[in-house]
Amino acid sequence: MAAGEIRFRVRRGGGADDPEARYQTYTLRVRPRMTVLDALVAIQNGQDPSLGYRYSCRVGMCGTCALQVNGRPRWACRTRLQALGERVTLEPLTNFPVLRDLAVDMTPFFDKMKRARAWAEPTGAASSEPARIPPESRERGRIEPHIECITCGICYSACSMVGHDPAFLGPAALNRAYTLVCDSRDEIGPNRLANLADEHGIWRCHSQFNCTEACPKGISPTAAIQGLKRRAVADGAKSFVGSILRGRAPGA
Amino acid sequence: MESSGPPVPSSVWNVASWRSMYPGMWSWVVQRLSAVVLLILFPFHVLNPYIAWLRLAVLALVILHGMHGLKVILTDFGFPARHQRRLLWALAAVGVAAFFALGFLRRAFWGFI
Numbered sequence: 001m002a003a004g005e006i007r008f009r010v011r012r013g014g015g016a017d018d019p020e021a022r023y024q025t026y027t028l029r030v031r032p033r034m035t036v037l038d039a040l041v042a043i044q045n046g047q048d049p050s051l052g053y054r055y056s057c058r059v060g061m062c063g064t065c066a067l068q069v070n071g072r073p074r075w076a077c078r079t080r081l082q083a084l085g086e087r088v089t090l091e092p093l094t095n096f097p098v099l100r101d102l103a104v105d106m107t108p109f110f111d112k113m114k115r116a117r118a119w120a121e122p123t124g125a126a127s128s129e130p131a132r133i134p135p136e137s138r139e140r141g142r143i144e145p146h147i148e149c150i151t152c153g154i155c156y157s158a159c160s161m162v163g164h165d166p167a168f169l170g171p172a173a174l175n176r177a178y179t180l181v182c183d184s185r186d187e188i189g190p191n192r193l194a195n196l197a198d199e200h201g202i203w204r205c206h207s208q209f210n211c212t213e214a215c216p217k218g219i220s221p222t223a224a225i226q227g228l229k230r231r232a233v234a235d236g237a238k239s240f241v242g243s244i245l246r247g248r249a250p251g252a
Numbered sequence: 253m254e255s256s257g258p259p260v261p262s263s264v265w266n267v268a269s270w271r272s273m274y275p276g277m278w279s280w281v282v283q284r285l286s287a288v289v290l291l292i293l294f295p296f297h298v299l300n301p302y303i304a305w306l307r308l309a310v311l312a313l314v315i316l317h318g319m320h321g322l323k324v325i326l327t328d329f330g331f332p333a334r335h336q337r338r339l340l341w342a343l344a345a346v347g348v349a350a351f352f353a354l355g356f357l358r359r360a361f362w363g364f365i
Contacts, residue, residue, distance in 0.1 A: 015257045068260070071272030097256035105256040160277065163262060207327050209276030209336050223333035230330070 006030050006081060008039065010051065011091040014098035021098075023089075024048075030081050036090070037065055037076035040102075052101035060216070063152030066093055067102045073157040075216045093157035095166075109153050109172065116173035116196060120180055123187040131185060142182045146175050146224050148217045155211035155221050167200040171211035171221030174202060178224035181231060197232040205229075275340055283320035286313045307358075312351055319347040 007027050014021040026043045037055055044051045055065035058077050065076040068091040070084060081088065096104035133140050155171035156162055162170045169177075174196065180186045181193055196202050205225045212220040240250045262269060273281075290313045297303070297310045323336075323343055331339060 011260070013257075014260070019257055021257075021260075071269050092260055094260045094262050096259055098258065098260065099256050104259075158274075206280060207276075207324050208274075208280045209333070210274055212333055212336065213274040213276065220333035222327070222336075226327055226330065226333070229328065 004029055007087050009089045012101050015100040018100065034081050035077055036069055036079045036081060039081060040076060052103050054103040061150060063150035066152040066154045068093060073154040073214050075152060093153055095157050095162045096153065106153060109156050112169045112173040116169050116177045117192055118173055118176040120183060120186050121188045122185045139182060139184060143179045146179045146219055149175060149219060150217060154214050154216060158210040158214035160208060160210060161204050161206060165200060165204055168204040169201050174228060175219060175221040175224040178227050181228060193232055193235065196228060202228045202232060275337055279320050279340055283317055286317040289313055290317060308355065311354060315347045315351050319343040
């Protein structure tokens, strides 16, 4: 291998059309500041037009180019090659069905967003009046660190608990749900939390911080899930004490 | 979904993949393993508390296991997630210090080890 060249080991196949998974090697002369996505485009243009991968915006906004770089989930468009060494292994994200080569099927990820009801449901005045949550308020302070998610699926791929329990909602859906549970305009807050507080929801998280480490936007889904857990415990304690004060058996 | 294949398999036995594990994941794995080993060693320690190597092993494992437990408890009570790596290294330092301090105290007061 000459200087300035990188050897890419790329996982091919694995989809239904081409089920046999294998690794193919490409050698590419790289330029300074080149990204993983630039390299994939160059390989596809110059060496192998059949290479399958996915991207849209190229600038870290859309969240479609995520894949595994040397065993870690990263965004291809903003991962520079210079820090990766002379051998780079590219694989599709784990925990997702493979469509073809490096492209995965995001359906399970977005299905979980739906299961977590990851959209605001304001009613009454909140649905017609402009929002009044001041930027300096505590409420806004809680929501702010969790809103920049681009649904790239990197946290979902990094999470060992999604691998262990395919029904687990996963970091991104719970992170989104946390922003809504904290939002005073959202009217289904308490019901939303009840929907999340089960073995395939918040209690499946083991605080391993894999999602926090991997998130390219610097979000900590772990912190969001811990926030949801604290609220669930507080709600449970309130209803426990309330039922005792009313002279009923807890949980009845 | 019809046209997609199975996810990329990840295996614990793929040693090369361990290099890509993050510190928090290692800490979790170490806690799980230390629990299993403690479960095996602790009964022997109870039966005969005078085996020096076993006593030190149990001490080390209890500290390893407990330090991770502390990390999880602090995280549960709202320790900022952005400092989780720092928390891990700080607790590791506390654990090493506790191991030597407790080992030394035992030696000073009971004269064995």
